[in-house]
């Protein structure tokens with residue numbers, strides 16, 4: 001269920017296929033994102049969780065217009081991002097930004113930290129006299145001090161580099177940041193620092209985040225709402241606390257069951273997940289082949305059902 005407050009980002013029936021094989025007779029496509037709908041409110045973190053290959057990054061890239069959609073709609077502050085005027089496009093680029101997983105490869109090694117953070121300001125034509133202060137503010141907001149500005153990425157730790165990536169992402173004061181596995185390359189203790197920094201930016205700067213991770217534990221720590229993805233489809237989406245405390249979809253239950261047991265004490269334990277070897281059924285539930293509770297009815301596509309503050313893709317809720 002979507003909240004009633006106006007959405008910063010609204011995605012409806014978004015789909016994306018990739019061509020994976022081409023021969024004279026036919027083309028084979030892979031559905032990476034399949035009819036996905038969700039919204040991100042102002043000052044909200046939406047966590048997208050799912051295993052490798054489930055389509056998380058593809059959703060992020062579609063929303064930032066780094067790749068083209070096949071069908072569906074993406075609205076940012078009510079405007080269709082695929083039919084913006086040049087002026088609106090500039091505003092959209094300014095108000096959205098991205099943080100990637102690996103700050104080693106996402107930061108240009110030949111640039112000093114100051115130049116890396118300044119670059120988006122240059123691209124967007126911010127006058128020189130304003131740039132210095134904005135760079136200094138951003139580096140401080142990201143939890144580093146000005147002495148870092150004169151250093152190179154190779155002289156920083158992984159956590160510090162990710163803070164630089166965050167400083168760069170916030171320097172233009174965006175409304176939405178797509179954070180694609182921003183903590184996955186970091187040690188656990190550093191992960192926590194970055195999670196706290198993102199929480200702080202949300203609370204103090206009112207930035208919304210689309211926070212992508214394969215780790216439900218991490219997603220649960222900072223998301224207001226969660227979307228669980230499997231093979232490009234939403235299995236369950238809704239309020240984070242509800243989902244973590246009382247998962248409705250069998251896949252979410254498995255994800256939660258695989259979390260370290262010291263996490264929330266009130267977590268329900270699933271019985272051991274059996275090893276399942278079942279053939280996929282064309283047109284059926286996409287989780288059929290791995291679902292511990294599947295029945296014959298699951299050979300048909302389940303509808304989305306709304307229960308207890310969320311939408312669930314399963315016949316049995």
Ligand SMILES: Nc1ncnc2c1ncn2[C@@H]1O[C@H](COP(=O)(O)OP(=O)(O)OP(=O)(O)O)[C@@H](O)[C@H]1O
Nearest residue numbers: 018019032050051052053054055056057058059214
């Ligand atoms: N440009 C592309 N061409 C062909 N297939 C692609 C392309 N980009 C992604 N895919 C495929 O789409 C699927 C979803 O990829 P995506 O990168 O969105 O997954 P992900 O959930 O982010 O995975 P990970 O956790 O490993 O980052 C994968 O099977 C991937 O191989």
Ligand SMILES: [Mg+2]
Nearest residue numbers: 056057058180
């Ligand atoms: Mg990815």
